[in-house]
Amino acid sequence: MNIGIVGLGLMGGSLAKAVKKYGIAKKVYGYARSEKSKKEILELNLVDELVDIQRLKDECDLIVLAIPVDNIISFLPNLLDIDKNTTIMDLGSTKEFIVKNIPNEIRSNFVAAHPMCGSEKFGPKASMDNLYEGKTVVLCDLEANDELHKNRAIKVFQDIGMRLVFMNSHNHDVHACYMSHLPHAISYSLANTVMNHEDPKSIIALAAGGFTDMSRIAKSSPNMWTDIFKQNRENLLNSIDLFEDHMKKVRQMVEDEEYEKLEEWMKKANTLHEIL
Amino acid sequence: MNIGIVGLGLMGGSLAKAVKKYGIAKKVYGYARSEKSKKEILELNLVDELVDIQRLKDECDLIVLAIPVDNIISFLPNLLDIDKNTTIMDLGSTKEFIVKNIPNEIRSNFVAAHPMCGSEKFGPKASMDNLYEGKTVVLCDLEANDELHKNRAIKVFQDIGMRLVFMNSHNHDVHACYMSHLPHAISYSLANTVMNHEDPKSIIALAAGGFTDMSRIAKSSPNMWTDIFKQNRENLLNSIDLFEDHMKKVRQMVEDEEYEKLEEWMKKANTLHEIL
Known part of the structure; x- marks a missing residue:
């Protein structure tokens, strides 16, 4: 199987490393937009080749969208003419809005997945070959998928050591809100409160008192988290x-x-x- | 030097292990009130001997109060007749209220310290011989101490691998509030919010999304933290x-x-x- 990964930051880059580590993919292709990312991806040797969208569609059995949740939706028009045997998968932290916006032409190809793992670090350099091991992936609304695509997605996640949980996209968004999106909003608030009030010297000296853990996820990508808050607005x-x-x-x-x-x-x- | 430790939970038990590990104390004596604690302390071999308050005063060069902050104050009347060469030290998370309540008779003996380390775990079984290593201890209002007591306290903390920070007790309480007490209030709130809203199954399945880190300190001792919130009420x-x-x-x-x-x-x- 050839796998194409769109976006090779923490999630996409770690997936590229994991599918290589476990020998799941014959070829791993990558797609990135910015020159800075492309350079980092090549330096880190994350993929066999960086390609354009047409080659992704021509050569991959599975295309994984590992980009911020708003970008997932805006990327989909590129994939409308996809082969019926090519699986598309996203790794976004919200699911209901994405699922509602999948064009009918590719609905049965598109597997909506949310691997519940991550780190406050982001970008290609943050990628790790064991990010997914032993973690949970939530798969949503699988009844909308052809057997081929559903089974292919399930096999990839199992092969990289993940635990599967099945949920509809509405329930996913409620649970993910309490277990992840709300904690992020709180962590950003705490970090801003403390940095407004305390000097850097005191923060460094006294950080072990709980603040380090509570503020870690406030270092997460603002671009990615703005989109998540937008897409899960009501639950949040x-x-x-x-x-x-x-x-x-x-x-x-x-x-x-x-x-x-x-x-x-x-x-x-x-x-x-x-x-x- | 003989060291006596009052309270052998996470902080006191870990100190007992550390002073043994580094050969700082000839003898380590312990004092505990509850039968359950006494049994655990003996089973874990945390001290050379459990003794009563009189023997603590007779045989120790340094008495460390590793008990909740309200108990520190109520314990002090036991120590009014202490030898002028015996050092008393506390490890409480608040400092101003404690310092204000030290009786004059023992003010120069009493070193107010706050090691900024810890864990959500508590009780003798939670103790670790490396809890203090590489962490920061805040020492407050040392100008009130005799040189003997000040230097003895500093030496013990240095010998167990701690980094020293000096502050007055008022400033300590403000900084400790933002870096530790506020994060605890937030963590307790988040844990209660999520447990009211989510079922245990979802919490276990989806915990990796930030919630684990953000809720860890909500498992901390309610008895200890109620006293800290009480003593640092205005800052909190x-x-x-x-x-x-x-x-x-x-x-x-x-x-x-x-x-x-x-x-x-x-x-x-x-x-x-x-x-x-």
């Missing part, structure tokens, strides 16, 4: 409201010096132990 | 207000679909790269 607004209820609650309990109630509320959060 | 309320300004801002930008502004705001958070 709802989740922020629920989170804000808790922030108001903890503030009120501290203000009113209701420390027994505060401890009970912390104990509820502690039950996370039993799950994670 | 102020920091929550500043954080809430940012949460309102991100919510508003998403609601108003001001995505360019949102990306700029994320880029500001991204500058954290340059510091951490």
